Structure formats: structure tokens, C-alpha cells
Amino acid sequence: MLRIAVQAKGRLFEETMELLAESDIKLRPAKRTLLVQSSNFPIEVLFLRDDDIPQSVATGVADLGIVGENEYAEKKEDAEIIKRLGFSKCRLSLAMPKDIEYPGVEWFDGRKIATSYPVILEDFLSARGVKAEIHVITGSVEVAPGIGLADAIFDIVSSGSTLVSNRLKEVEVVMKSEALLIGNKGMTDEKKEILNELLFRMNAVEAAExxxxxxxxxxxxxxxxxxxxxxxxxxxxxxxxxxxxxxxxxxxxxxxxxxxxxxxxxxxxxxxxxxxxxxxxxx
Structure with a gap:
């Protein structure tokens, strides 16, 4: 039996469940259930918070996980990327008040930046010799400049409409993200055989897209x-x-x-x- 960790709600959850359904993996719908077993394939789905998925795979709590590349990069857990899935695409970007002229990345030197992704941000700034004060926030990061909590933000951007509504502008794209299938490095041969069958089905779905x-x-x-x-x-x-x-x-x-x-x-x-x-x- 192969265990795969997926996000418990949100757009990534919906697109993951659609992929599994198109791969003919039948799951019994169950409310408030953390673990659901397939009725026609040797796999069970573990529903977790997205930021818990990389660790659960790295430690062997789950054999596989479907997670955003942003969370995988932020957590830096010892799990391997098995397949890029091509959905739930977004980007992680630096944004600042739209009325301020942006001269370049050096503008952030000495500034306060609010983010839920301090590791990725610190790596980006350090590589460019920029020292900023990073404020870690979970939730509505985009409101931080408006209430005086930060000078800028570093957050996920999809359409950019949230930035516009908060009078912010995107000035630096730090990384692009999509859904990843990640795996535990210590899977048994039996589990690898099940994984190969799962990949075969996923590839067939992808090829028909x-x-x-x-x-x-x-x-x-x-x-x-x-x-x-x-x-x-x-x-x-x-x-x-x-x-x-x-x-x-x-x-x-x-x-x-x-x-x-x-x-x-x-x-x-x-x-x-x-x-x-x-x-x-x-x-």
C-alpha cells in the first residue's frame, strides 16, 4: 500500500483530486477524515496542511506527496522530486507600494519585508548582498504595508489582483512554482512498483491534455x-x-x-x- 499526502483544501486539493480521478483512482468521499483508502488501487490518501507535506514525506509518514514547489523549496526537506505536474502554477514575488519608484533590488536593503516564506526570501536577498528585516506572517501578507507593519511583501502571486486591491506592484519574481509529486528516498521495491503504475496513469492523463x-x-x-x-x-x-x-x-x-x-x-x-x-x- 502506497500512502500519498495531499493538501486538505484549496485549489491544489481540487486539482490533485481531479488528477487522481482521471487516473482512475477511486476514493470514497468522507468528511473530516484524514486518511482515505482507494477502492480499486493500492493507495491511500493522507490529507494534511500544505506546509506539513514535505516533512511527512521526508520522514516516511507518507511515501509520496503532492505539494506546491514553493512549500518544497521553503521547507528544504530531504525528499526527492519525482514529477512536475504542471498545475497550480503561481510565482513568488517581491511587491511594494505602487506609488514608489523602484530603482532595483537594492531598494530592499534595510527595509522591512513581510512574508510567509522567509527561507526562500533570505536566500534570494543574500545572493544579491541585500540585508532586509524579514517579518514572518501567516495569512494576509498583502495588508502589511497598508497598516505600517512592513515596507514591502514577498508572497504568492497568481493573477495579481490582490496586489492591485492593496495598492501594491510586483517588482521582482523570485521563483515560479507548480505542483510537484515528491517521494520518500527510502521506498521499498514493492512500493516503487506501485509508484511506477501510478506514474504510468498520470503520464497517460498528461499526454491527452x-x-x-x-x-x-x-x-x-x-x-x-x-x-x-x-x-x-x-x-x-x-x-x-x-x-x-x-x-x-x-x-x-x-x-x-x-x-x-x-x-x-x-x-x-x-x-x-x-x-x-x-x-x-x-x-
């Missing part, structure tokens, strides 16, 4: 031109149709270029274009 399966009817004399505009994974599948001079073309398209490519296909005579979502894709 933003992909569409496209089927179309095409005139045979235009097939070579149609293939030339298809950026599929490999060569598309071509099958003859009952109607003389026509064939069926099957391929996979990236959603980002979908409409651009569909327009080109129609111009080349493709008809009856059918677009289907892809749930999993095994590479």
Missing part, C-alpha cells in the same frame, strides 16, 4: 497535401471509403492550433470533420 481526436473524409488526390498540414503524433491513419476517390483520415491535434489547422483542411476539401475529446493517451 489539450488534445483532440479528429476524423475526416478527404479526396484521395488531396491526401498528401492534407497530411502535410497535420502535426500529428506520427503518421495519420488513412482508410479507404466505399465511395470511389475518397478516404477517411484519423489524427490527433493540439487544441491550441485546432481552428487554424481545421481551416486549412477544409480549404483542401476535407469534409465531415468529427472532433472527439481524448481522455487518456498511451505513448
Amino acid at each position: 489539450d488534445k483532440k481526436y479528429v476524423l475526416m473524409n478527404a479526396p484521395k488526390d488531396k491526401v498528401e497535401e492534407i497530411i502535410s498540414v497535420l502535426p500529428g503524433m506520427k503518421s495519420p491513419t488513412i482508410m479507404p471509403l466505399a465511395q470511389e476517390g475518397w478516404c477517411s483520415v484519423h489524427t490527433v491535434l493540439d487544441e491550441k492550433r485546432f481552428w487554424e489547422i481545421i481551416g486549412k483542411l477544409k480549404a483542401l476539401g476535407a469534409e465531415g470533420i468529427l472532433v472527439l475529446p481524448i481522455e487518456k493517451m498511451i505513448l
Whole structure:
């Protein structure tokens, strides 16, 4: 049985549970339960505070953890990064009152900075020879300059709307963060086998992200031109149709270029274009 620690609430919790569901790991919903076992996969989920996850994995309380890179970097626990998951993206940035001109990072020298991430901030400032007074705050860091508690803040930024509402501006991006799958370095071979199966499922989900399966009817004399505009994974599948001079073309398209490519296909005579979502894709 593999134990994975995940955040108990918030956006990272929601996206983690969605990933597990898409990986066909069924969990019984249970309110106020710290440990939930899957009904169809040898894994159990331990719900913790996000800042407790790195230590729980490093000490073996959990075998795996899904945690923000910001928390992993802040705690500096002896756990290894197994996979970058690509969701819950944000950045850790320095911000200051928007009405003050920013000359560069030296502005922070001798200033008071409020943050929930003192380790990352201290490393960043020390590397640049800046000595600031760091005030550790949990909670609403962004209000600190407005109430006179600090001159600036160092905090998570997603859209930046919270900074704007507190009359702050982002001036230095210190690190970018995303969800990580981290692991205990002392896992048994049996647990590593379960982990490999879990990674196989997660990779299949990731490979299908933003992909569409496209089927179309095409005139045979235009097939070579149609293939030339298809950026599929490999060569598309071509099958003859009952109607003389026509064939069926099957391929996979990236959603980002979908409409651009569909327009080109129609111009080349493709008809009856059918677009289907892809749930999993095994590479």
C-alpha cells in the first residue's frame, strides 16, 4: 500500500483530486477524515496542511506527496522530486507600494519585508548582498504595508489582483512554482512498483491534455497535401471509403492550433470533420 499526502483544501486539493480521478483512482468521499483508502488501487490518501507535506514525506509518514514547489523549496526537506505536474502554477514575488519608484533590488536593503516564506526570501536577498528585516506572517501578507507593519511583501502571486486591491506592484519574481509529486528516498521495491503504475496513469492523463481526436473524409488526390498540414503524433491513419476517390483520415491535434489547422483542411476539401475529446493517451 502506497500512502500519498495531499493538501486538505484549496485549489491544489481540487486539482490533485481531479488528477487522481482521471487516473482512475477511486476514493470514497468522507468528511473530516484524514486518511482515505482507494477502492480499486493500492493507495491511500493522507490529507494534511500544505506546509506539513514535505516533512511527512521526508520522514516516511507518507511515501509520496503532492505539494506546491514553493512549500518544497521553503521547507528544504530531504525528499526527492519525482514529477512536475504542471498545475497550480503561481510565482513568488517581491511587491511594494505602487506609488514608489523602484530603482532595483537594492531598494530592499534595510527595509522591512513581510512574508510567509522567509527561507526562500533570505536566500534570494543574500545572493544579491541585500540585508532586509524579514517579518514572518501567516495569512494576509498583502495588508502589511497598508497598516505600517512592513515596507514591502514577498508572497504568492497568481493573477495579481490582490496586489492591485492593496495598492501594491510586483517588482521582482523570485521563483515560479507548480505542483510537484515528491517521494520518500527510502521506498521499498514493492512500493516503487506501485509508484511506477501510478506514474504510468498520470503520464497517460498528461499526454491527452489539450488534445483532440479528429476524423475526416478527404479526396484521395488531396491526401498528401492534407497530411502535410497535420502535426500529428506520427503518421495519420488513412482508410479507404466505399465511395470511389475518397478516404477517411484519423489524427490527433493540439487544441491550441485546432481552428487554424481545421481551416486549412477544409480549404483542401476535407469534409465531415468529427472532433472527439481524448481522455487518456498511451505513448
